[in-house]
Amino acid sequence: DGGITQSPKYLFRKEGQNVTLSCEQNLNHDAMYWYRQDPGQGLRLIYYSQIVNDFQKGDIAEGYSVSREKKESFPLTVTSAQKNPTAFYLCASSVTGTAKYEQYFGPGTRLTVT
Amino acid sequence: QKEVEQDPGPLSVPEGAIVSLNCTYSNSAFQYFMWYRQYSRKGPELLMYTYSSGNKEDGRFTAQVDKSSKYISLFIRDSQPSDSATYLCASARGGSQGNLIFGKGTKLSVKP
Numbered sequence: 001d002g003g004i005t006q007s008p009k010y011l012f013r014k015e016g017q018n019v020t021l022s023c024e025q026n027l028n029h030d031a032m033y034w035y036r037q038d039p040g041q042g043l044r045l046i047y048y049s050q051i052v053n054d055f056q057k058g059d060i061a062e063g064y065s066v067s068r069e070k071k072e073s074f075p076l077t078v079t080s081a082q083k084n085p086t087a088f089y090l091c092a093s094s095v096t097g098t099a100k101y102e103q104y105f106g107p108g109t110r111l112t113v114t
Numbered sequence: 115q116k117e118v119e120q121d122p123g124p125l126s127v128p129e130g131a132i133v134s135l136n137c138t139y140s141n142s143a144f145q146y147f148m149w150y151r152q153y154s155r156k157g158p159e160l161l162m163y164t165y166s167s168g169n170k171e172d173g174r175f176t177a178q179v180d181k182s183s184k185y186i187s188l189f190i191r192d193s194q195p196s197d198s199a200t201y202l203c204a205s206a207r208g209g210s211q212g213n214l215i216f217g218k219g220t221k222l223s224v225k226p
Contacts, residue, residue, distance in 0.1 A: 004157075031212055040122065042202065042216035043158070050212070058213055090157055100212035101146040105157035 004106035023091030032074035120217030137203035
């Protein structure tokens with residue numbers, strides 16, 4: 001059953017703590033993306049990766065870090081430097097080439113930082 | 115001006131109605147246009163994907179792009195209560211690395 005999994009579904013952290021969100025895909029997609037969604041706002045791109053061991057900053061990368069050691073996995077770390085970390089985080093993947101705009105999303109992780 | 119604008123609604127229609135959802139965009143370099151459906155607390159689901167201008171139909175859904183007016187539309191025929199969700203439009207510039215620009219989403223409610 002192919003798809004994208006994100007874990008956990010809900011995550012609670014205290015302010016000042018780093019937290020890592022998991023994203024795994026078995027679609028054999030080369031490209032993976034992290035978006036953030038806030039109430040009343042569209043999705044905003046945090047980081048993306050077109051290939052293993054390479055990634056680029058999106059529009060709102062400050063306070064976040066990623067790694068891409070395996071094709072299937074693209075974890076996102078929300079650091080204590082992120083000023084407003086409470087949000088719904090969505091991971092997506094796609095093939096590369098002209099079909100890269102067909103992005104498929106995981107179920108999301110809702111992060112609450114207090 | 116936001117690159118992709120979308121009326122947030124909410125939009126409420128009776129079951130069986132034809133629904134029209136719309137977005138406008140400002141960047142004339144956008145060539146790829148997507149519609150996603152997002153149920154509450156779930157990830158977005160890709161509904162329609164179009165390149166450049168024209169219409170694309172898939173079952174009860176029709177996506178329409180008018181590049182001359184920078185207008186994107188999604189039509190839902192014979193709407194069902196299960197269509198109640200937030201609909202997100204997204205656009206991308208050809209040659210970009212795949213990063214999509216999203217509208218804020220329109221919340222649709224289809225009443226039985």
